[in-house]
Amino acid sequence: MGLKDEEIKSDYSAMTSLSIVHMFALSGMHVMILYSLLFQLYGFVMPKKIAHILAEITIGLYVFMIPFNISLHRAFFVLVLGDIFKKHLNRLDILGLLIIGHLLYNPYVIYSISFVFSYFIYLIVILTKDLKGSPLLIYLSTIPIVLSLNFSVNLVSFLLADLLMPFVEGFYIITLGSLFFAIFKPVLSLMIYVFTNILKMTGDLSSAITFQKPTLLFMGLYYYAYFTLLYKREMHQPSKHTVLFLCALMISFHVYSKYKIYSEIGMINVGQGDCSYFRLPYNQGNYLIDTGGNIRYDVATTTVIPFLKSQGIDHLDGVYISHTDYDHSGALSSLKEHFKVKKVIMSPKPEKTIGPMTIKFLKTGHHYGNKNDDCNIQYVTLHDYHYLFTGDLSEVGEKALLKKYHHLDVDVLKVGHHGSKHSSSVSLFEMIHPKIAFIGVGENNFYGHPSDIVIKRLQERNIYILRTDQDGNFCVRDYGYHHYVFKHHT
Secondary structure, three states, X not given: OOOOOHHHHHHHHHHHHOOOHHHHOOOOHHHHHHHHHHHXXXXXXXXXXXXXXXXXXXXXXXXXXXXXXXXXXXXXXXXXXXXXXXXXXXXXXXXXXXXXXHHHHOHHHHHOHHHHHHHHHHHHHHHHOXXXXXXXXXXXXXXXXXXXXXXXXXXXXXXXXXXHHHHHHHXXXXXXXXXXXXXXXXXXXXXXXXXXXXXXXXXXXXXXXXXXXXXXXXXXXXXXXXXHHHHXXXXXXXXXXXXXXXXXXXXXXXXXXXXXXXXXXEEOOOOXXXXXXXXXXXXXXXXXXXXXXXXXXXXXXXXXXXXXXHEOOOOEOEEEOOOOOHHHHOOHHHHHHHOOEOOEEOOOOOOEEEOOEEXXXXXXXXXXXXXXXXXXXXXXXXXXXXXXXXXXXXXHHHHHHHHHHOOOOOOEEEXXXXXXXXXXXXXXXXXXXOOEEEEOOOOOOOOOOOOHHHHHHXXXXXXXXXXXXXXXXEEEEEEOOEEEEEEEOO
C-alpha cells in the first residue's frame, strides 16, 4: 500500500482475516488517484504536457522517499512505462518486463508473498477487465494466496470487499489530500475510526472456514480450473461445470484439512518454552499440553494459533497446563481470547480415553513446594505408542517417579525442563527406555539449554533427538500402528 501509519497497522491483520486485503493491492489504485489529482492541479497553471510530466516526477519522488513497497513501485513503473511505450507495448508486455526486471534486480523476491500477490493480482485485473463479474473473478484468484497467509476464508469477505471498495477509494483521496492540506486530517482520522470499527463489527458477526496451508496439488488444481473459467468466460462458453468443480475442490480440501486419517503428537516451536499438541484422527480431538509464553511478544497470536490453523485445526478441545511458569502457560489468556478453547485443565484428573488416545496423570506422591517438581506429569498412550510429558520435573521428582512406578513403557519422552542438566537424570532412564526425545528450547537461549550432559545421555542410549531450536515444529505421525517422524514446514 505504501501507507503503514501506526493507526492502521493493526487493521492489516484484520483485513487479511476477512480476506479483503487484496483491495489495497489491486492496481496500486492510489498511485493513479494521486496522478489524476496532481495532473488536474498542475493543469490549472501550466500546459497539460508539462503537467503530465511533472505529475509523474512528483509521484516518483513520493514512491522512492517512503520505505520500499512492491505494489507502489509496480504501480509507478506501470504508469511511467505505459506512457513511454504506449505505441509499442500493451499492459501485459509492461507487466512481463517489470517482472523480469524485478527478478534480475533481486531473484529472491520470488519467495516474497508481497511480490506474488502484487504482480499476480495485477495480472488478473488485466485479464478480467472486460469480463462480466470482474470483481468476483479477482476475488476468486486471491483465495489460495489468502489461504497461504491466513489459512481461512471468511464467509462474507466478497460482499464486504464489494461494499468497501468506494470507501477505500475515498480513503485514498482523503489520505492524499491530508498530505497537502491540514483540513483533511480530521476527516482522515474519522475515516480510520469508521473503517476500524467496520472491520471489528464484521469480524465479530461473521465466521470463517479454516483450511490447512494449501498443498501444491490443491493450488495446481485450483488455478487450472480458475484459468479454464477465465478462458470460457472470454470465449462465451458455458462455465457451470468449471464453477462446480471449484466448489467441489474447496469443499474437499476443507474436509481433508479438518478430518485427517492420521493422528499426530508433537511440539510447536514457541522459542524458550514448551507447547506440545495432540491431533486425533477424524477430528476426534485437538489438545495442547502447555502454551509457551514470552514477555516480549504474544506467542499465541504469532506462533501457536497460526500453526494450528495451518494444520486445519479451528478449535482446541482441551489445554493441559503442566505448571504456571510463564514459559509454559504465559500465552494461555491470549490463546483463549483469540481461539476457541473448550476446556483448560490445570490440576490432575482421572484417567481419560478420547478416541484412540488415553491420557493419565502420574503423581510423585510428594509435595515439594516448587512449581517444577509439583508440575503435572502426563502419560499418553495413542494406539501402541506411549508418550511421557514431564514438564519441568527435576532429578528429585524423577527419582520419586522411579520409586513409585519402577517401570513405564515410553516410546517418546518430552525432555524435562528444556534439557536442563538438573533433569533427565540417570534415574529417569532406569525407569524408561524411549526411542525418541522431544525438546522444547529456544535458539541460542540464555540458559544454555539443552545441556551437553543431557544430549550425551540421550545419544548414549541411541534416542532420536528432536528439538524445536533446530527442527522447528515436529511430530510423530501415526497411521494406525505405523509411526513416522514428521517436520512441519510452515
